[in-house]
Amino acid sequence: MPPLSDLSQDALEGLRARLREDYAALKGRGLKLDMTRGKPSPEQLDLAEAMLALPGNRDTTAEDGTDARNYGNLQGLPETRALFAPVLGAPADQVVIANNSSLALMHDVLVYALLKGVPGGKGPWSKEEPIAFLCPVPGYDRHFTLCEGFGIRMIPVEMMGEGPDMDAVEAAVADPAVKGIWCVPQYSNPSGETYSAETVRRLAAMKTAAPDFRLLWDNAYVVHHLTDTRPALPNILDACTDAGNPDRAIVFASTSKVTIAGAGLAMLASSPGNVRWYLAQAGRRSIGPDKLNQLRHVRFLRDAAGIAAHMERHRALIGPKFEAVEAAFSARLDGHGVARWSRPLGGYFVTLDVAEGTAGQVVALAKEAGIALTPAGATHPYGRDPHDRTLRIAPTFPTLDDVRAAAEGVALCTLLAACEARLAG
Structure with a gap:
């Protein structure tokens, strides 16, 4: 018709x-x-059913000798960080492995920033004028819920097919109240687009009025391909370092849509300074994550080829x-x-x-x-x-x-x- x-x-x-x-x-x-x-x-979920039998009650010792049944290892087991380091695009010592929800990690990063501030800033975000975040649209509703719940003003920015409208982003970050931007850089939720190399470069290098501006880089679909085509998403941590802004990006991912959604692993990667900052705050909240689950994932997935x-x-x-x-x-x-x-x-x-x-x-x-x-x-x-x-x-x-x-x-x-x-x- x-x-x-x-x-x-x-x-x-x-x-x-x-x-x-x-x-x-x-x-x-x-x-x-x-x-x-x-x-x-x-x-x-059935694809990961065999993982439930791991690690086995006689084999709970990690590679470094840690008894995974006990407290400790807030940053995560070395072998788990090494397994997921390539997924996150960071060295293993700049990776944190947590429990099942990357949304919980994003929540905590925002809370810590609001209460304590972040490296490079002047203090707690909550002590400044009402702050704002850039929100690419269409976008992920749970990102918006976090901002709304904490009273962070949201500024919509249109997605353009290769990421957000960078002219609009660069204009908006001239306001010191704008503290960050949400990004789902690969197979964006829900538009499916992947950020171009130029978009990544501009996000990493742009001049921001807020010295503690953050890219919250939610790479939720980094291994979730539907075709043989693999996007060439540049490494945001490298791009930020090369641009002289090493603390700008915090990368998040999880195994929620890889293994078992309610019993997976969440992970974070960033600069050494940001990782130290995060662990210092998280250490007040927890003595350590579920390391038995970390062993399950390592022994089930094994390596990059296994993933x-x-x-x-x-x-x-x-x-x-x-x-x-x-x-x-x-x-x-x-x-x-x-x-x-x-x-x-x-x-x-x-x-x-x-x-x-x-x-x-x-x-x-x-x-x-x-x-x-x-x-x-x-x-x-x-x-x-x-x-x-x-x-x-x-x-x-x-x-x-x-x-x-x-x-x-x-x-x-x-x-x-x-x-x-x-x-x-």
């Missing part, structure tokens, strides 16, 4: 009638599908689900001029941009048909998408058949909402 903008009033009304018939049939199926969060499926092989097994399970979303959207939406969507090379999400002003209606229509989606606006600070158009689609958790049904239903709701909006306008 031609674009909706080319249809006459009679043709639009006829299309709406047919779409309403299709929608009634969709509701009649009694679906109960959940596409709200980017969770691993049970089959993905890559394990992630290929994940890809075999979730790749067809992303293909199903693409097929459904293309079949129903191509040519109508009412939607565009990402075709990610990795990560966990598809971004669907619907007709402006209709994202909330698409979510409501889908809910009524038994398909739960992340709320419209979740991809923007304060839950407010000024264009009411961007939706995050999370295809990993449901079964392949359910993904097909949900994607077809979302596409139908997208076209119906667009058609009704055009007739109402």
Whole structure:
């Protein structure tokens, strides 16, 4: 069919009638599908089931002689830090291994910065004028929740296909109240884009009015490929060091979508100064992490080749689900001029941009048909998408058949909402 903008009033009304018939049939199926969060499926979690038998009650000694059952080793076992150092792009002595949540690490870094300040700063952030963070949009709602919870003002910055709008970023950091920026640099949540070398260079080298400005570099999808294409994301720690800003970046990652989501490892890497700062604060909070779990991961994943092989097994399970979303959207939406969507090379999400002003209606229509989606606006600070158009689609958790049904239903709701909006306008 031609674009909706080319249809006459009679043709639009006829299309709406047919779409309403299709929608009634969709509701009649009694679906109960959940596409709200980017969770691993049970089959993905099963891939790491053998890890649960490790390390074994007779083999709990780490390479340096540490009894992993006991207290201590706040920074993490040497072999665990060595395993994940290449993932983080840092020497093992600049890596910290923590318990299962990288979000908890990000939370703690913000809390420590607010209460104590960071290296290179003048004191606690909370003692300064109300501070702000730059928030690339569409972006990760939990980053926004952290800022909102701590009263940190959020400044949206548009994503441009190779990272955030750097002209806007460089203009914003001329304000000393701007203390940082959230970054998901590879397979961004939810747009799927990877930062270009030029974006990384400018982030590392830009002049900031705040001497303690931080890049919170949430590289959550660093090993989560969906194709044979591997992005060439530059090493942000090296880039910052080369630019004379060695303390600027703090890198986060986790095994939440590698091994077992609720029982994985979180990790942090940064400059020696930042690592010392973090450990000094964290040492008041904990005597040490779960080192038995660190041994499990080392003995299960073994090395970089083991991580890559394990992630290929994940890809075999979730790749067809992303293909199903693409097929459904293309079949129903191509040519109508009412939607565009990402075709990610990795990560966990598809971004669907619907007709402006209709994202909330698409979510409501889908809910009524038994398909739960992340709320419209979740991809923007304060839950407010000024264009009411961007939706995050999370295809990993449901079964392949359910993904097909949900994607077809979302596409139908997208076209119906667009058609009704055009007739109402």
